[in-house]
Structure formats: C-alpha cells, structure tokens
Amino acid sequence: MVSALRIVRWVSRWALFLIPYLSVTIIAEDIIYPPGSMVFDVTAAPFFADSTGYHDATQAIQSAVDSAESNRGHGWGMTxxxxxxxxxxxxxxxxxxxPPYTLGPHLIGQSRDKTILRLQDGVWPTKTEERRWV
Structure with a gap:
C-alpha cells in the first residue's frame, strides 16, 4: 500500500520537472498580438505577405524586419x-x-503547427554570415 507521504514526495519531485513543459504547451497554442507600435504584422499594411504559400513572402517579411529594427525606439524597446x-x-x-538574439526584433509566429515558413530549395545560411536568418 502506497502511503500519502510517498505520493506527495513523488508529485513534488516531478512537478518541478513537468511544470515548465506544461506551461510551454499552454503558451504555444495560439498567440494573437493586437496591433501596436511595437508589433509588425507581416500580413498587414504596408507589408502584405501572402499567407497562402502561393506567392513569395520573402520581401514582405524582410520589410517588416527592417521596419521593426528602425522603429525600435530608444533604450530597451523590443519589437x-x-x-x-x-x-x-x-x-x-x-x-x-x-543578431536576432539581441533585444529585437523577434520573429514570432501565431502558433507552432499552423505558422509555416516554407523554404525554397537552396535557401540556407552559410556559417560565415552570422547576421542572417532563413
């Protein structure tokens, strides 16, 4: 027979391990950002990226990244x-x-499973060009 004390010990040990994974799953489901000065939606004006996968979205996303970098503001403004x-x-x-690991801009998709960046064959960064993303 398992005592209540053993169950509490087991739960308390595994809770520290499992809680971060559970919280990531909950957060990663569907993220919708409201329009704002620090959020640049690639499908909205003036970028108009095609979300069907039919037309090339590279230039629209590049324009959004450029706008986010230039409108980041002073100090610690993250875009x-x-x-x-x-x-x-x-x-x-x-x-x-x-580099994208600094304060911004950060590229964030609405969801893990439904936001798809489909790379054309041959599109991949080289090791010598560190300040680029594909």
Whole structure:
C-alpha cells in the first residue's frame, strides 16, 4: 500500500520537472498580438505577405524586419515581427542588422503547427554570415 507521504514526495519531485513543459504547451497554442507600435504584422499594411504559400513572402517579411529594427525606439524597446497562421514561401535570406538574439526584433509566429515558413530549395545560411536568418 502506497502511503500519502510517498505520493506527495513523488508529485513534488516531478512537478518541478513537468511544470515548465506544461506551461510551454499552454503558451504555444495560439498567440494573437493586437496591433501596436511595437508589433509588425507581416500580413498587414504596408507589408502584405501572402499567407497562402502561393506567392513569395520573402520581401514582405524582410520589410517588416527592417521596419521593426528602425522603429525600435530608444533604450530597451523590443519589437515583434508577427507572423499569423498560414504558409509563407521564402525564396531568399531574411537579414537582421543586429543578431536576432539581441533585444529585437523577434520573429514570432501565431502558433507552432499552423505558422509555416516554407523554404525554397537552396535557401540556407552559410556559417560565415552570422547576421542572417532563413
């Protein structure tokens, strides 16, 4: 017979391990950002990226990244390049002026399973060009 104390110990040990994974799953389901000065929606004006996968979306996403970088503001302003659900055809390299692991802009999709960046064959960063993303 398992005592209540053993169950509590088991739950408390595994809770620290499982809670981060559960929270990521909940957060990653569907993220919708409201329009704002620090959010650049690639499908909205003036970018109009095609979310069907039929037309090339590279230039529209690049324009959104460029706008987010130039409108970041002073100090610690983080900007978001928001990619709603859909399929986006990428035929070239999308470049950041600063590495994307800095304060911004950050490319964030609406959901993990429904926001698809479909890379054309041969589109991939080289090791020598560190400040680019594909």
């Amino acid at each position: 978001i390049v928001y990619v709603p659900n859909g399929t986006y055809r990428i035929t070239g390299t999308i470049r950041w002026k600063e």
